[in-house]
Amino acid sequence: MSARVLLVDDHATMRMGFRAILEASGIEVIGEAATGAQAVTAAAALRPDVICMDVQMPDVDGIEATRRILRAAGERPPRIVIVTTFDRDDYLFAALDAGASGFLLKNAGPEELVAAVRVVAAGDALLAPEVTRRVIERFGRGPRDEPAPPRDPGLTEREGEVLRLLAQALSNAEIAERLYIGEATVKTHVSNVLQKLGARDRVAAVVYAHRHGLA
Structure with a gap:
């Protein structure tokens, strides 16, 4: 499934790597943001289908940016995948509470990133079995x-x-x-x-x- 993607990460090299992976798989990257505040502005202006969102960023973190984007999105909100270095329960549960549709670690393989974008673009949530167990607990x-x-x-x-x-x-x-x-x-x-x-x-x-x- 095709998807228009916004990349949000405060490290330019990380955004560059994600862009290369997604575009090589035929997924369109329509914009980038380096902070949570920029992400909120870019989401409103570009109306992406999927946002790959870092957590720890300057000014507004990814969890709060997710909450603000979805609150302002109206009838066709973007699907947001949290992509973070930190496998922490507080990030996972806060992201789900904020409305994120997926949670992925940055050490995931390229094929996992591509799959995550396609899964959430299709309207599903990214539910790895180990994440499901933690959510249920x-x-x-x-x-x-x-x-x-x-x-x-x-x-x-x-x-x-x-x-x-x-x-x-x-x-x-x-x-x-x-x-x-x-x-x-x-x-x-x-x-x-x-x-x-x-x-x-x-x-x-x-x-x-x-x-x-x-x-």
Whole structure:
């Protein structure tokens, strides 16, 4: 899938490397920013499909920049992938809370960066199994006095099967293989599941599934 990408990192050499990787794979890089404040301005002006966002930057960090960009984006917000050197839970959870659709370490291979951009551009969240486990450990069990949403969100039998496989961090292709259906059909089911759960993305759906015993 084609995507227009904005690169945000305070190191010019890092942006240069990311640009080379993405453009070599046919992905269009439409702009760069070196600070969080510049990222907010560039996102509003360029309207990228995907933003690769560093965390530690001058003036405004990547988490706050993500929050500001999505708050101002309107009906077609960009998908934001946090790309950081630091594999820290506080960054991961703050990024998800801010609305990021992916979390990637800078030591990931070129193919992982390309895959991350394409995955989030297609409307999915980047859910590596190890990240899923950490999200569930943090958010999968709410406070005991927290009122639970309705256990039955009105899913069809097939949508319930798709949700259970989502909770295992399977991709659309893997779900299609398990259920012997096409990927396009899986995508439709996933969209219906997210809508019925009121979930922003696959991360939220996975948390819901584990929290309410639907996984």
